[in-house]
Amino acid sequence: MIEKEFPDVRLIRNPDNKGFGAANNIAIRLSNAKYVFCLNTDTLLLDNSVKQFFDYMENNPDVGACGGMLLDKNKNPANSIGRFPNTNRLLFSLFGLRFIFPNYYKKHYSLCKIPTFTEETQVNSITGADLFLRKNITDNLGAFDEQFFMYFEETDLCYRIQKSGYKVMCLPQIKIIHLEGKSTNSRKNAYHSSSMLLYYRKNVGIVQFYILKFLLYFRK
Numbered sequence: 001m002i003e004k005e006f007p008d009v010r011l012i013r014n015p016d017n018k019g020f021g022a023a024n025n026i027a028i029r030l031s032n033a034k035y036v037f038c039l040n041t042d043t044l045l046l047d048n049s050v051k052q053f054f055d056y057m058e059n060n061p062d063v064g065a066c067g068g069m070l071l072d073k074n075k076n077p078a079n080s081i082g083r084f085p086n087t088n089r090l091l092f093s094l095f096g097l098r099f100i101f102p103n104y105y106k107k108h109y110s111l112c113k114i115p116t117f118t119e120e121t122q123v124n125s126i127t128g129a130d131l132f133l134r135k136n137i138t139d140n141l142g143a144f145d146e147q148f149f150m151y152f153e154e155t156d157l158c159y160r161i162q163k164s165g166y167k168v169m170c171l172p173q174i175k176i177i178h179l180e181g182k183s184t185n186s187r188k189n190a191y192h193s194s195s196m197l198l199y200y201r202k203n204v205g206i207v208q209f210y211i212l213k214f215l216l217y218f219r220k
Contacts, residue, residue, distance in 0.1 A: 064166025
């Protein structure tokens with residue numbers, strides 16, 4: 001249907017599932033655009049979102065990546081941003097403090113968040129469902145690390161973008177409906193655990209990596 005009705009669109013057919021980051025990287029490498037927009041297929045754009053992202057990036061050259069406010073199918077705010085995993089979060093899990101102080105843990109250490117602000121705000125990371133990127137940054141830093149099959153690849157990329165001196169911003173005025181699947185299974189849980197381990201090994205520390213590995217082992 002795409003080839004027939006949209007002949008100007010460059011359609012990439014992957015023979016197998018390469019994972020979120022690797023699949024996006026194929027298109028990013030082929031692009032010669034000024035910006036690239038990683039957008040999940042289960043999304044609905046509202047209010048000319050792409051033009052709004054473009055205009056914002058044109059006017060803010062110190063921003064390397066941005067994203068909007070994701071909404072669920074009922075147009076309620078949904079998880080749109082994330083925090084970088086760190087040592088404090090790990091200690092809360094190691095000593096069971098997340099169960100003693102659940103509200104504090106959710107407020108300060110929960111990895112996924114629903115934006116509560118109404119103005120443009122600098123954040124740790126944007127969910128990969130709607131990640132608008134400056135192309136020259138992906139050319140210089142590399143795009144997604146393909147060691148991550150699923151989960152934490154956008155967190156890792158946003159971390160590298162900010163380490164290079166650029167900001168990552170959430171623009172809550174730009175609304176996008178995300179018809180996110182709610183199901184979980186053992187394979188998704190395995191991908192999540194392995195990707196989180198990889199993130200800790202790359203960006204947090206080898207000691208923290210082994211602590212997390214210990215915790216995940218006893219969670220089975």
